[in-house]
Amino acid sequence: MAAELTADTIRTAPKVLLHDHLDGGLRPVTLIELAEQTGYDALPSTEPEALGRWFAESAYSGSLERYLETFTHTVGVMQDRDSIIRVASECAQDLAADGVVYAEVRFAPELHVQKGLSLSEVVQSVLDGFAAGTVAAAQAGHRIRIRALLTAMRHAARSREIAELAVAFRDQEVAGFDIAGAEAGFPPTRHLDAFEYLRRENAHFTIHAGEAFGLPSIWEALQWCGADRLGHGVRIVDDISLAFDGTARLGRLAEYVRDKRIPLEMAPTSNVQTGAAESIAKHPIGILKDLRFRVTVNTDNRLMSGCSMTSEMTGLVEAFGYGWGDLEWFTLNAMKSAFLPFDERLKIIDDVIKPGYAALKSA
Template identity: 85%
Template sequence: MPITNTPALTAENIRTVPKVLLHDHLDGGVRPVTLIELAEHTGYAELPSTHPAELARWFSEAAYSGSLERYLETFSHTVGVMQTRDALVRVASECVQDLAADGVVYAEVRFAPELHTEKGLDLDEVVQAVLDGFAAGTRAVAQAGHRIRVRALLTAMRHAARSREIADLAVKYRDQEVAGFDIAGAEAGFPPTRHLDAFEYLRRENAHFTIHAGEAFGLPSIWEALQWCGADRLGHGVRIIDDISLNFDGTANLGLLAAYVRDKRIPLEMAPTSNVQTGAAESIATHPIGLLKDLGFRVTVNTDNRLMSGCTMTSEMTALAEAFDYTWADLRWFTVNAMKSAFLPFDQRLAIIENVIKPGYAALLD
């Protein structure tokens, strides 16, 4: 039996390798301690607990409901304390620091500016506060010897009517580390086609955008996001599995939509733990990401909401490695997929792949 010095795929080792994160919500990753302190400072009195461990447990238990709508309710507390410039700067800075500690070298973190105006901030002030927080966090981790680049995705809520305003902001700030645009919220009853004017504007401006689709709602949501709206990426896209059937011999038949997604190399921003929580997948072991990877879809691994899911990029990759017997080469494949799919100029994506990701995995693959 050959002797190998390749490190085991333990959480401790996985934490050290470069990672790329495309789907992470700012208001879904607040530290419990920060939530409690901000609630006290801002007068928010609705937290279910003021003990950090108990509060973290409450979020996890509430999120494991099997319902996207119930899952989304947990955000009332995080958004509730993120209504001042100081709060937004702090949360954004801590987000960068937490991601860097987890080995993330590039991230696109999304937030909905329209949700943070209850105490008088306007949309521009919200965006600027978050960008300032990202910059502060980046400086802090650089002083500690880490390098990370974090950019923003500006999200519009599906049930609201401010998507064109948010799209304007995404274009206005795209030279200031705003990577693109997104829509989020409950899918059922709120199709992306309600926001066609925003998507048409973004296309005219050559701006990038992703759409939450194929999580709580099925193939029609994915079809509309791609064919009517022209999404560059799909947020989750788990239900594309509904357009794939397996034969007795293990081969797969792809429907027209699934074949289109695969052949066009449309990135799928998958978040395994979150998908299990919302009922989009039954378990990590049966998550569609395994089959989709085998079939050559451009799947990426993401956290979605680190607080609600109690997860990190390290824990997500560790869980997948255990469930599907993945190797270091597989984890690098996911990471390169994500970097290829980032809303970043090609030369900058290539530089991170060649100068950061590949060297970070080289010793492990040898």
């Protein structure tokens, strides 16, 4: 008899998270305390519940640009080593408590240098915070492997510099590279120099594409830039047509994405908030899973979206009637797609994920 699918039981399931922004996951109380300590005086509220509510309301605007504005406040308090270490440590602890056993958390070093930190010092601060958080999580009885993705902002001009930083720290739990920010008007091909450098260095990278902008963004990310994974990739559904009898016909790009098993880093709640999907029940994740695309489930920004991996999975269970086998399928997809050496991925799959779901299926 399988364990009942509830938020409490789903929280105990081993999960893998590939798309989570460090500056999008602060605890409201931490944000308030760091603002006070660092002299940041622009917070919309200094009461934790009200502040959390403000972020959620701002996020449900239906606009990616409006959604991105909320990061002014979180980045504003992450400008010194101690603050960054605290945020990174709490990130590791919060994810571990939510049942995440492997995570790749991204951040943009260039956004944290306003008070004099160098790019390398920012990266080292995050890694030190992750290490401290992993130890604290273990003391609380939770295991997690957490690594960093270094993000360059697509409207800026520091992508090559950030790419070089990702390669320099590749043996210190920096898993790879990413670009993020508003898609429209800032195509990934603007950063071709960075991507060509990364490919020469045999480095991994993902690209935010197919969220606020459509198929051309996905096509460029893959065929011009050579992305290993797609951040969101929701709009690949625009290249799929459904007949009256429910059969699907894939266009050339959608067919390529499926054939090549290109991972889609989907974040249902965030996609609804930014207008990339109408609702969880109507999210393309349903049809993409049915068609066996390499779909993964992610949080994107836990503070702005008021979500966790547990709540994302619970929402999918409620919307699509998924069972433990489906949640395990999403989790295995994510672990197979991680920027981690093959033998290490296999070990987590065999020693942690499969036994964890087997226990839930037979509880």
